[in-house]
Amino acid sequence: MVNFIRQIRQDLYRTPQSILQVLFVFLNLMIAFGLLSSNHPDLWQAFLPILLIGLSCGIVSLSLDQLFREDWEDGSIEWLMSEGKSIEIYILARIITHWLRLGIPLVLFVGLISGFASYLLLFGVATATLTLMLLGAVGSALCLNTSANNAILLPLLTLPLGIPIMIVSMGSLINTSVSGGAFPYFLLQGGLLLIACALSLVACPFALRLSLR
Amino acid sequence: MTSHPILIVSNLTYTYAGRLLFRDLCFEVCPGDAIVLVGPNGSGKTTLLRCMAGIPESRPAIIKNKGLKQSYVGHLNALKLHQTVRQNLLNQTGATSERLMKILLEKRLSSLLDREVRTLSVGQRRQVALARLPLSETKLWLVDEPTTHLDKTAAAHFWEMMEKHLKTGGAAVLTSHAPVPLSKTKVITLNG
Numbered sequence: 215m216v217n218f219i220r221q222i223r224q225d226l227y228r229t230p231q232s233i234l235q236v237l238f239v240f241l242n243l244m245i246a247f248g249l250l251s252s253n254h255p256d257l258w259q260a261f262l263p264i265l266l267i268g269l270s271c272g273i274v275s276l277s278l279d280q281l282f283r284e285d286w287e288d289g290s291i292e293w294l295m296s297e298g299k300s301i302e303i304y305i306l307a308r309i310i311t312h313w314l315r316l317g318i319p320l321v322l323f324v325g326l327i328s329g330f331a332s333y334l335l336l337f338g339v340a341t342a343t344l345t346l347m348l349l350g351a352v353g354s355a356l357c358l359n360t361s362a363n364n365a366i367l368l369p370l371l372t373l374p375l376g377i378p379i380m381i382v383s384m385g386s387l388i389n390t391s392v393s394g395g396a397f398p399y400f401l402l403q404g405g406l407l408l409i410a411c412a413l414s415l416v417a418c419p420f421a422l423r424l425s426l427r
Numbered sequence: 428m429t430s431h432p433i434l435i436v437s438n439l440t441y442t443y444a445g446r447l448l449f450r451d452l453c454f455e456v457c458p459g460d461a462i463v464l465v466g467p468n469g470s471g472k473t474t475l476l477r478c479m480a481g482i483p484e485s486r487p488a489i490i491k492n493k494g495l496k497q498s499y500v501g502h503l504n505a506l507k508l509h510q511t512v513r514q515n516l517l518n519q520t521g522a523t524s525e526r527l528m529k530i531l532l533e534k535r536l537s538s539l540l541d542r543e544v545r546t547l548s549v550g551q552r553r554q555v556a557l558a559r560l561p562l563s564e565t566k567l568w569l570v571d572e573p574t575t576h577l578d579k580t581a582a583a584h585f586w587e588m589m590e591k592h593l594k595t596g597g598a599a600v601l602t603s604h605a606p607v608p609l610s611k612t613k614v615i616t617l618n619g
Contacts, residue, residue: 220518287503288504288505288506288507288508289502289503290505292482292499292503292505293503293505295481295482295483295484296477296480296481296482296499296501296569423483424483426482426483427483
């Protein structure tokens with residue numbers, strides 16, 4: 215537990231430049247979409263929540279390469295394994311920190327853009343981004359030692375995982391607006407999150423070891 | 428008095444990308460031993476060291492004493508550039524501030540203590556990474572080309588520190604392309 219908290223604390227103070235770049239892309243895309251649909255406010259209203267979730271997931275996919283990259287390049291992962299320290303704790307700490315540094319700003323951005331009108335939208339973005347980070351971490355770990363272009367390979371690996379997450383998140387929004395019953399979707403999103411967490415903590419250490427071979 | 432080995436390598440075979448690096452390699456590491464792995468580039472020195480360090484996983488051909496703790500310094504220094512030397516070393520070794528100060532004074536690195544690693548030269552970064560070895564108070568040191576990037580004085584300090592470690596019952600396995608100025612070494616030559 216001490217190691218876990220220490221890892222989160224030291225990761226939180228990393229240079230946020232790369233994260234800011236990703237958030238800047240998000241803002242630019244939203245402005246572009248806003249300008250394009252300025253003559254159709256109804257279209258903007260109807261598609262905004264879905265667009266926000268879709269863009270958030272896309273932004274998370276773009277950022278996944280940074281998840282372990284720095285630690286990989288400076289030799290920290292190798293050192294961690296040589297020390298026999300728990301790699302699962304390290305992975306969980308890295309994902310949580312990544313989410314705190316990217317997921318929380320995304321939720322706040324989405325809240326600002328939508329005027330904090332729907333708590334369900336914020337919950338959807340929060341769980342969808344965290345779930346995608348947990349699943350995408352496996353792909354990120356696998357791509358560390360590949361000579362292929364990670365900017366293409368990693369989103370290709372994570373896209374099939376991201377689509378069900380986006381469908382469930384968007385489904386909860388559409389269903390609420392139609393029937394008002396969002397509880398089953400809350401449960402489904404929570405369930406997906408738990409499955410992703412378990413899967414990630416089993417598969418990610420294997421993927422990191424595979425990359426280190 | 429005979430000393431018992433703290434690590435035994437028995438019949439270790441390693442193939443990388445279809446190329447046999449070493450076959451049925453056997454040796455023992457006893458307290459006080461300094462084992463130097465030599466050989467041309469690509470002969471498997473680093474690979475053998477990584478196998479001994481348990482990277483990426485421990486191997487049945489490498490048997491370690493129960494509870495044996497080791498410190499590994501590879502080619503990469505494993506230092507966080509945005510952190511100070513103090514933060515890096517305390518986080519990685521769990522040493523007390525007093526012990527950290529003592530070791531850094533011995534290594535003449537105390538002036539770097541509160542500097543961010545990004546502001547250090549390559550040689551200074553290597554010295555900080557090597558300072559992990561005495562700080563972690565482990566019996567077995569595994570070091571990959573320790574004196575790369577070090578100036579003559581820093582390299583001499585490192586060998587002094589290594590000699591002291593061996594005299595106090597520690598052991599070390601290291602790779603080196605340069606001559607190793609230790610009083611007693613065992614050399615293992617790898618030919619790839």
